[in-house]
Amino acid sequence: MFPMTQKESIRGLIARLARIDASESWSVDLNPAQRSALGYLRQANRFSRSPSHAAAYMGTTRGTATQTFKALIRKGYVSEERSLTDKRSISYDLTATGREVIAEQSVLELSLDRLSATQLGQIETGLRGALSHAIILNDQKPFxxxxxxxxxxxxxxxxxxxxxxxxxxxxxxxxxxxxxxxx
Amino acid sequence: MFPMTQKESIRGLIARLARIDASESWSVDLNPAQRSALGYLRQANRFSRSPSHAAAYMGTTRGTATQTFKALIRKGYVSEERSLTDKRSISYDLTATGREVIAEQSVLELSLDRLSATQLGQIETGLRGALSHAIILNDQKPFxxxxxxxxxxxxxxxxxxxxxxxxxxxxxxxxxxxxxxxx
DNA sequence: TGCAATAGTTTCGACTCGCTACTATCCATC
DNA sequence: GATGGATAGTAGCGAGTCGAAACTATTGCA
Structure with a gap:
């Protein structure tokens, strides 16, 4: 009657997996936004650890990014360091406990465990390709x-x-x- | 220094793609929850179109599912029909405009367009496999x-x-x- | 020197979503 | 049949998210 295209299926799968993953973050006293901010800090180089850059990466606003980082400070997962050269800017970094929290294995990762190495590779390159196109369409920076x-x-x-x-x-x-x- | 595992990368990719997709729903006056409720109705058979079942599928509560459907009614995207056999239960269905809205192509789907047919197939089976494991781990029904x-x-x-x-x-x-x- | 751009922050309001309590209905069991 | 427990949907509350806009401080260009 209303057959789903393959692309629609994939869209739905991504949404459902993301939801399962997001709901789990709460169990470690992190909300989804905070979790991905921690993930961002882990990957970002020393020139990219500011609220503005995190906001650009996560597709949110600087205001929201600030809120997220302040919350992470309160929880002791990140540390704050003001720049010496530009007094406006701030750089955040993971603390030791922050690194522990982010390293915890999720249900999603456990589920991925059941797939073969080749399948994981295919998924990663495929999704990465899709993301880079989506980022272009959305006028975001590639990071x-x-x-x-x-x-x-x-x-x-x-x-x-x-x-x-x-x-x-x-x-x-x-x-x-x-x-x-x-x- | 802190190398990411492949599974961590995939987790991040899914989160980012989902976020891009979710942020787009707003442009058609649907929030993400409402969008996935419409998507659910499109796939569900006539015995599964109630708030309870949608809640079980989407991993939310019956209360939230009710809110979502009531909002969709207000917007004219779904119609409500009370069951004749069980006076407690309600069944929702897409209206014509609801079908149009849900059929609109998303940025995510446009991005997937750039991948090959084999890649799409690999991603779909891979993600489907991961989802079914995740669902078992979460004690949800398979649907x-x-x-x-x-x-x-x-x-x-x-x-x-x-x-x-x-x-x-x-x-x-x-x-x-x-x-x-x-x- | 002045003016625009930029970094971060604050505040406000709309909205989501889960939780709990409540009503109505169904059904299994005595 | 009565009746008690399970189940369907709903309403309302409250915590919390997130984006928009206004604001401050700093930088750098003209």
């Missing part, structure tokens, strides 16, 4: 990883950012950056 | 499609439900049912 940026230049184990004229530690080149532009 | 139920019996183009002792129209056997138990 890709440093290593695959046009301003990146490899140097031994680490690298160099031509935009910021800065040397990069090895671990930094696989973090995400608000300035990133695909090569 | 699978009629045709693949242990009470289903094929009869020509249509079928027969051994649980309800009822003949089923051809289009009904691919709808989802709250009584469904995988064969």
């Amino acid at each position: 890709g990883i440093c290593r695959s940026c046009r301003h990146f230049e490899g140097r031994g184990a680490g690298g160099y950012c031509q935009l910021l004229s800065l040397a990069l530690e090895p671990f930094e080149i696989s973090q995400i950056c608000h300035e990133q532009e695909p090569a | 699978g499609i009629c045709r693949s139920c242990r009470h289903f019996e094929g009869r020509g183009a249509g079928g027969y439900c051994q649980l309800l002792s009822l003949a089923l129209e051809p289009f009904e056997i691919s709808q989802i049912c709250h009584e469904q138990e995988p064969a």
